Amino acid sequence: MTDENTLMVRGLKKTYGNGVQALKGVDLLIKPGLYGLLGPNGAGKSTLMRTLATLQPPDSGSITFNGVDVLKDPDYLRSRLGYLPQNIGAYPGVSGRSLLKRIAALKGYTNKSEREAEAEHLLHRVNLHDAADRAVATYSGGMLRRFGIAAAFIGSPKLLIVDEPTAGLDPTERRRFHHVLADFAADAIVLLSTHIIDDVENLCARLSILAKGRILAEGAPAELIAPFDGRLWTKTVPNESQAPENALYETPTSEGLRYVVERDAAPDESYVSHKPRLEDVYHHAMQRIGNTPASSAEAA
């Protein structure tokens, strides 16, 4: 496989020292565009992303990027990688501009003028230019997030791994960031891990649902949704009433709890048809592996 900007993962396994099997044989083939990674807490998403970002070695399996074995030559991937971890804390004693320029140097911008130009470009792009000379430790959560995004974008990476990138951003910034990601994904892989199913549904050309270290579903959102067309039914019952059997999930409403079930036909006349969405696919996948029905609020 030597396709330009293709990430291929085969049989990736990782077990931690405490016995937790985080990855149990993950296979992925990702091409340029936005690729979503959905999964509950503890699914192995962060392990997978850190492994792909060369931050920890797998026990077995292979990762190739453009046909190059990343496990043998991690620097090949690092020189094409942008990585935004899930959480970013305060960094004391340093201005945003200074820290960004340092990260640029570590990404190979050793020419001073080029480094400064790249930093200025990104500071504008993430709307931090006016705060660039302030200490990073004084940044709010949203500003820290934007700073992380700028750091990840340094050098126009060919593989961008972003873990919960919009957490902490207000709706305006979130929308703005979605545009940036979409633009970026034109000729690069953007691997997006998130709990916000709507983001994946709206942004990602393809996605995987990961749970208990395995890929449960993989494909384009429409492909994953299509099998549920005409098979989902919903019903709202008072809070104290008994839940329907095998409900996919429940959603609290002002009238009580609204349940979604999967059936060939409506169980009874109290059920109404429910238009399938990616969230239903997600909950269906969770149910398959034995996860108890969760509220949609939890899933989100």
Next chain:
Amino acid sequence: MKFLLEQTWREIQDQLRGPLVPIVFLGVAAFQIIMLTSAEYTQELTVLGVPVNSPYWVYRWSAGQAIWMYFVWAWIFSRPVLRDREAVLQEIVLSAPIPLNMLVLARYLGALVVGAFVGAAPSLGFLLLPVISAFGGLSSDLIGPTPFMHLVWSAIFLTTPAAIGVGALCLAATIRMRSVSGAFAVSALAALLWVFGVSILNEGNISPIAASLIDASSYPHVARVTDGWTIQQKASAILPLDGLLLANRLLWVLAPLAALSFVLVRMKREDLLSDRATTSEATPRNRTNLPVFQPAAKSATSWLAATLQETCWHAAVSLRGWGFWLSYAFIVIVGCASVYMRLQVAPDGPFYTYAHLTEIVIIGAVLLFVLIFIASFTGMIARRDERMGFKEIVDATPAPLGVHVVGKAFAAMILTVLVALAPMVSVVLLSLAAPAGLAVLDPFIFGGLLLAPAMLQVCILTFFLHCFIKSPGTAYSLSIIFVFFAAINHEQELLGHPLAQFSIPVHAAQSELTGWTPWLEHAYVGGLYRLAIVGVILAFAWLFWRRGVAMAMKERLTVALGRVPGMGGAIGAASLLTMVATGVIIHTHTVELGDYTSMRQDNDKAARLEKKIDATRGAFTVAGGKAFVFVDVAEATARSVMELDMLEAPDGILHGDLPRQGRILGVKIDDSDAEVDVIEDHFTIDMARCADKRCSLTINLEIDASGWSFEERPMWLNKTSAWMRASDVLPKLGLNPTQYLRVPAVRRQYGLAETPPNAPTAALAPLSALAPGENWTWSVEFSEPGETTPLSGTIDGPLDFAVGWSKKAVFARTEGDGVIVVHGKRRSMAAETILIDVSDMRNCVADILGAAPDISTIAQAPRFLGDLSLHGNLLWAPEEQGWDVGFEGAGRLLRRVEIARVIAARHLETSAALRDEEGARWLTSGAAGWIALECLRSIDGSEAWRTVLDLKGVDITAELGASRVPVTRFSQAFDADWAKPYAAYSTLVWAEGAGRNGAADVIRQITTLVRSGRPTPAAMRDTMEVEIAETLLGPPSASSIAIAAVKPDGSVTLTAQRWVWRNGDWVEAEASGDVLQSFDDKNRSPLIVNADAVSVVAGNGGTFTLLPSTPAFERTLTDNI
């Protein structure tokens, strides 16, 4: 109460999670066992009967380890406040309906339990010692009974109160500052007080009360008390809970608890919330018309440039912080203050703040702070990226591992060099006050060439610990343990071998006349050796660098092995090769050719020598002769010839000792080759053919002077100057009684007889000269021209001379009364005062003894090169002995006394044709010491006399406690440190009773008898009361006389006690109650009065001093006046 107990218990459980507690215990135990079983000082005490687990060590360890335990406590006592915040649980916890004060109090109590437990970590080492011994790791002779009682005592009265106090302050500071930096600021301050108490107040003998109170651990008090203990006390005594110790404990418990109570009462919930109040969203939120910037093009990457940028970035970030410069200024100020206290306020001062002196003094005072500072910022740099998410961002960049490792390590090293120069900034500032004015270059050579490489070792080891250990608390704790070890090692030389001098600079002490020349080769190679070790450790940091998220140790080892073939391994290999190469050079020049020997080597050599030589015969006399020395400066060698005339050796053999690195080229007796047997540095010449006649003897020697000095004392020859005493280049004839092993346990260990051989007096070497006789000529020639002191001369007494030579024009000369002073150009004023001192004291000695040796030259010798001494007509005055003191004050008085003693000693030694027999040193230390004190009193007055006596009393007590050889009788003490001041003091007591003229007459009679062949002890018994002679030559005696009260009628009440040293302890002796009343009025004779007869003392008018009535030294003279 239930809530309090529950929360306390929960805090204890939380504190005990994690590796900190076991690491502290194991670290302390390992350090303790290494020190107690390997340090030479410990071993010396052990053979005297002080086991390695004796109360002496228990108390010193329990209190002394607080210096770094403060930092462990800072971490422990910050947890109660910061734990919730770090887990982002503070809002949940603080919003719960719980009494906040009770919660924090409970957590403090829980932390206190753990803090006190951790503070008792030294107990583990003491408890493990018997186990180690049981497995053969330590001789059972070295271990005493397990000191359970002393460990419990220490825990109750030393460790726990310190934990209560420092813990309360740390917690209060954490609450106020809302971060761990508050607690660490408290611990740094506590450490400062610890060092100030020990290094300044204690060592400078400035204020025992202040020293006892100043530190939370009470270590300065414990150290002072236990240092004064006798051997017996060190082995078994309980530390007395005296008023000062009790006051310290109460002060450091009650005051911090009051401070914590105050903070707890005023504390609000918001005090414990996050300190992110400064964060804000200050950027435009809806800008739509942003300027368009295009991504920058990227040219080819230079990872070398990236490394440089990473280095500069980290260094700049640290240098921009106020914390760095505050700490830097702190070191500079502490350095200046400590020098001021040690040199200006010290009782044996004042001294001028010459850079050559202050750069030595200042290191001892600020080293610990420098080390802590280095460990702190190195840890911060190593862990700077360990902020949530940032390390992952940085680790995922394509920069090779070396950019990360080397970039951060070099940044830390740059700052380390800057910090190593901080004490030198103090030296430069202080030099402004010295007569010679500003000195800039020398201090920075000292800091950069000597101190910096050693500090870089501390830096890189700390760096490695942070690379290797994931837990910051554990890494910081271990680095502080190491810092403590490094500081102790610096003071105590735990690792004594030249190649084991980790974190210790090359020993050097610059002098005005030599500059750095004697040290340069050693400094260059030693610096390179230290940097090579830095390279090796850097390579390990590279191999074990944690790139990415945490991995198990097995994975990390695999990764590290995988990195060995890379650049990290190459750096390690190159550094290792450099280390080995430079190590071989250092070993050759300091161990094989230089002056380094370990205590074991010394003992082995002395034992071998005693077994092989026949010390029962070897009597000899010689009329005089010639000595010639040729020094080849370029080759660093010397050749010498000693020609002895009219040599008589009735036993048929002649003993002698070679100078260091001396080799006999040939021996001729009456122009015929003679047999010579050399064992170690000792030689025996077959003189059978001269058994019944007088012969001439010629000894040819070659001396290799290419070795390096391991100590601050320079070698006698370097590339640009020579400071040579005859003993450096010529043999010393006769048997040397000081070379024998004198510790019974060590003698048994080597299978030697219980006591050293007692050679006949006539076989012994002269006391300080090289050969007896009265008619010597000598000359010295150097291969290169230069400035010199006189290079030839004649001597009317025993053979001894000294010369100075300098290739560079560095000598200044001051002349007065026919005496020439050769000195450095900065010390012209000192030269004038020394001329006055020599003139005053020589005249006085001549007045008392009837004659005194001529002195034609006074030479300023390099610092630490021997003692103030008279070699022929040249007064040898090392720079630290007389050239640094001020024109007025106790320091100058001590110099005057020592000059007088040296002059009197040389006269008595020559007059008595003294050999180094038992008791002979009473003449040169006791009689000469009294004459010197008497001269001081007669010229400078009684006040000056009492000042010096008081200092000597303190000195004797300390030296007796610290003696590394069993203290038995003065006559057998030879060159023990306590013997000289004790003999002077006890002889003074006798002479006060005998009167100045009477005492001088007795001394002259003894001299005459000894010259006629009578042993000194017998001569003393012949001329003074037998009991007095026995007391002067016997075990040391001490007295404590005090004026208890002055009654309204002017009479006084006295207390008087007397002790004699027996079996390593002071034993109270039956006192007669008599004291000697010595009046300042020279016309009034001293009186013997009874302590009970107060009316006799009262109403005499005028100032008087009470002294013991029989020879002894008075412990504290200040209450006798």
